[in-house]
Amino acid sequence: MPLRPDTLMTCTALNEILNLHGNSIRLIDVRTLNEYIGKTTGYSYVKIAGRIKGAIYDQTDGIFGRISNQTAAYDNKTFIFPHSNYFQEKWLNIGLDSEVNSFSKLVFMCGTGWRASLAAIYAEYLGFKNVAVLDS
Structure with missing residues (x-):
C-alpha cells in the first residue's frame, strides 16, 4: 500500500473520471516525443505503441528518464x-x-510509472494540487 494512496491512479479509475469529468482532468504524458507519437514504446517488452486519448505531451522529451538518481533530482x-x-x-x-x-x-x-512519479514530485514542489500518477 502506498504511503499516499490518493496519488496513485489505476487505468480503471482514470477511465471512470475521464468519462465523468473529462474536461477538468489533465493527463500529462512525460515520455519522449517518439513514445508519445507512437514511433516506439520505449520498452522491449511493451508491444503496443501510442498514447491514451486526450493525453497531453509535456514537451520535456522524456527528461525525467534522464534524471537518473535522487541526487540529480533533489538536493x-x-x-x-x-x-x-x-x-x-x-x-x-x-x-x-x-x-x-x-x-x-x-x-x-509514462511507460512504467517511475518517470511519472518524478514528474508528480516536481509538480507538487511547484505548488500543483490533486496530483496523481497513472499506474497501469
Whole structure:
C-alpha cells in the first residue's frame, strides 16, 4: 500500500473520471516525443505503441528518464529541485499553471510509472494540487 494512496491512479479509475469529468482532468504524458507519437514504446517488452486519448505531451522529451538518481533530482542540503524552473516553463506552455490550477486532477503518465512519479514530485514542489500518477 502506498504511503499516499490518493496519488496513485489505476487505468480503471482514470477511465471512470475521464468519462465523468473529462474536461477538468489533465493527463500529462512525460515520455519522449517518439513514445508519445507512437514511433516506439520505449520498452522491449511493451508491444503496443501510442498514447491514451486526450493525453497531453509535456514537451520535456522524456527528461525525467534522464534524471537518473535522487541526487540529480533533489538536493538534500538545500531542499531545492534543480530543474524546477525548466519544468515550470514547459508546463506553462501547455497550459499548466500552479497559480491557476483550474483542473480537478493532474495525472502524470509514462511507460512504467517511475518517470511519472518524478514528474508528480516536481509538480507538487511547484505548488500543483490533486496530483496523481497513472499506474497501469
